[in-house]
Amino acid sequence: MTHARISLHLVLLLLFCCSSWTHAAVLVSIKPIHSLVAGIMQGVEDPQLLLSGGQSPHRYTLKPSDARNIQQADLIIWIGPEMESFLPRILTASERPNIALLDLLKSENKASHNHDHEDHAGRDPHLWLDPLLAKRVVQLIADRLSLLDPKHRGSFEKNALTLQQRLDRLHQELESRLAPVRTTPYIAFHDAYGYLEARYRLNSVGTVILDPERLSGARHIRDLQQKIRHTGVGCIFTEPQFEPRLVESLIEDTATRNAELDPLGSDLPAGPDAYFQLMRRVANQLVQCLANK
Structure with a gap:
């Protein structure tokens, strides 16, 4: 094979790899929300988890590896500054100031302005502890992922529906268990x-x-x-x-x-x-x- 053919072969291979790799890098702040995102993205790609250990997001200090993960992310899904108070500082100092963010507390409050609000809405960031509210969060995440990666919209929507049905069953189980x-x-x-x-x-x-x-x-x-x-x-x-x-x-x-x-x-x-x-x-x-x- 001549040098010209070898070069052409490498160029075509690189073009194929780049065009076929369309997955977005999704970073999720805490484990409960990461779990929901992982369910929505199942079969497409695995999201990354920022706080993987037993650290409190209220008191967390970023490690250098965390800063690298943030810089490489295409989308960061977090609760908001009421929960991850450390994150706005690192985002302000980021070399990529236009990283896409999904602030779940703010987005959920906007999306549910016509719903009956609990007294704690807007101040308690632990919104995942209500499975029925988690259903709405799942829809917010699926919609945002579909905008970021429209090629896999069908998978996201199908997974989200399955996850919401599973959350309905969990709610019924907890209702009976806690009564x-x-x-x-x-x-x-x-x-x-x-x-x-x-x-x-x-x-x-x-x-x-x-x-x-x-x-x-x-x-x-x-x-x-x-x-x-x-x-x-x-x-x-x-x-x-x-x-x-x-x-x-x-x-x-x-x-x-x-x-x-x-x-x-x-x-x-x-x-x-x-x-x-x-x-x-x-x-x-x-x-x-x-x-x-």
Whole structure:
């Protein structure tokens, strides 16, 4: 084969590779949302996960590898600055200021302006903890992915429908599972469960910390101790992303139990099933602690 033919062969090969590679690089901030995105993109491409360990997005410090992943992304799907407060800073300093973003909290609030809003809408960023709200989030993500990669629109839409049907079944399961403990008072570690509590009519009477980025003051701790004594609090829940010693001191010399809730599924393997495993485990942890009152 002559040099000219070899060169032509290489050019054609490069053109074929470049034209056939149409997948977009999708980066998702936290595991529950990554799981939903992975379900929508199943059979097309695997999205990347930014926070893969047990870190809290409220207190996260970016590693150099995270910055590289952000720079290489075509689309970043996140909750918004109310959750990933570290992300706006890195995006402002990015060498690619026009990276496409999907801010789920802002987008969902806009999309649902004609719906009945829960009291916590617009301030609680933990929107994935309501499976029926997660259905709307799935549609937002599928629509955005279809704009980014129209070649795979059919796959995204089909996967989204399957995922929404699965979320309907999960909702029915959680409704039944949580019903027996609906009236039992408890204290969560921080204000992360508003969507879950509103959907399943749970009886949260307070939180250990008011702000996940700051320690609680002495007055708030005294108020919690009063609640524990006078309202029959069944459980106080810790979270793996936060130090549990404060909870242990609160329940000392009381009959109140403590257990762990993890709204992020820190130790779960990432993928399409992680969201469903997370939600079932949260429900089971609530029931196991509260049902023993």
